[in-house]
Amino acid sequence: MPRVRVDAGKCVGHGRCYVLAPDVFEEDERGHCVVPREEIPESLADEARRGESNCPEAAIRVEGEGG
């Protein structure tokens, strides 16, 4: 299964990830990104990669199948 990692040290809370990919990313009380599940089904991989490619801080990494 693909894995999603967020570098909390890079995330500054733009919110693009959880706006564009709300099934994968959520916001905490400060507006920073959290991932409730690091392992996601392949069906959510495209959405996860949408968040990855739209994070201005390059804080998100999606690893695993489907490149």
Ligand code: SF4
């Ligand atoms: S888009 Fe990037 S910087 Fe913004 S909340 Fe998501 S992970 Fe954090």
